[in-house]
Amino acid sequence: ITYIQDPQRMINSGDPYAARLLQEARGVVMPKIVGLDAEKAEFLVDLIDAESLLEESQFKGAAISNEPFTARDVQRGLAIFTGGEKLKGGSAMCMSCHRMPGVGALGGGNLGPDLSRVYEKGKHTTGGRAVLSAWLNAPATPTMQALLKDKPLEADEIHAIVALMENRAAKSQPEPVGASMVSFAILGLLGSALTLFAFDSVWKTRLRSVRGAMVEDSKI
Numbered sequence: 001i002t003y004i005q006d007p008q009r010m011i012n013s014g015d016p017y018a019a020r021l022l023q024e025a026r027g028v029v030m031p032k033i034v035g036l037d038a039e040k041a042e043f044l045v046d047l048i049d050a051e052s053l054l055e056e057s058q059f060k061g062a063a064i065s066n067e068p069f070t071a072r073d074v075q076r077g078l079a080i081f082t083g084g085e086k087l088k089g090g091s092a093m094c095m096s097c098h099r100m101p102g103v104g105a106l107g108g109g110n111l112g113p114d115l116s117r118v119y120e121k122g123k124h125t126t127g128g129r130a131v132l133s134a135w136l137n138a139p140a141t142p143t144m145q146a147l148l149k150d151k152p153l154e155a156d157e158i159h160a161i162v163a164l165m166e167n168r169a170a171k172s173q174p175e176p177v178g179a180s181m182v183s184f185a186i187l188g189l190l191g192s193a194l195t196l197f198a199f200d201s202v203w204k205t206r207l208r209s210v211r212g213a214m215v216e217d218s219k220i
Contacts (some may be wrong), residue, residue, distance in 0.1 A: 001041040006032050043135060050138070050145070058138035065155065069163040077164025078103065080157060089151030091115055094161070097143075100168060112143070119165035132162050 003010045003018055007030040010018035022029065036044075053058060079085040082103060083093030095103065097112035119132060136158045139145050153161070 001038055001045060004033075004041045004044060005036055005038065008032065040131065044131070046141065047135065047138070064133045064137070065159045068161070069159075069166060073160050073163035077160035077162070077167075079163060080160055087151070087157060088154050089148070091147055091153075093149040115165065116168050119162070119169040129162055129166065132165060133158050136161060205211045 003015075003021070007018065007021075011022055011029065034117070066192040076085065080087065081098075081100065082096040083095060087093070095108040097109045098113075098116045099110065100116045101114075119129075136153055137155075139148060
């Protein structure tokens with residue numbers, strides 16, 4: 001991962017593996033990719049590992065759109081993420097497993113990672129878009145592979161989801177720790193208040209009817 005992030009630095013450090021790679025590449029140093037942090041480098045390594053186990057590349061025939069994102073793309077991505085628009089393959093909505101602060105009542109699920117800053121950590125580059133699009137086209141993690149094995153995302157769905165990720169990376173801030181629990185608690189309190197209000201209304205109505213009957217009986 002360190003080599004992928006900064007090849008020249010690893011070579012200069014005298015690392016034997018980096019030296020061997022340089023020799024095999026006939027002295028050509030792999031360029032340093034701007035914005036490639038440890039998390040994205042790890043995603044890339046996972047993807048390479050997954051590819052090495054296949055007889056045929058997952059990316060054969062894969063087409064990644066370079067069309068500029070529009071507000072409509074972002075809105076569609078939001079609809080797909082929250083389940084407002086069902087995926088053509090029939091997979092579960094993204095929000096079932098992933099979080100994105102500000103989206104939905106509670107932000108989403110906790111099974112998968114928070115996706116609010118997954119798009120280049122706020123650095124909008126064509127490379128970041130291409131990497132994320134390729135990853136969604138052929139996920140490297142076991143959970144996503146199992147989920148999308150027979151229900152792959154369509155190219156237009158990937159385009160919309162990536163548009164949403166780029167949009168959120170530009171405007172969202174990391175959600176404070178425990179924010180989802182606060183939201184849950186507030187919703188719980190509101191639910192309790194509504195229940196008590198309904199119970200109080202029913203009780204008052206019943207009490208008035210009983211008192212009315214008692215008053216009528218006393219007049220007899």
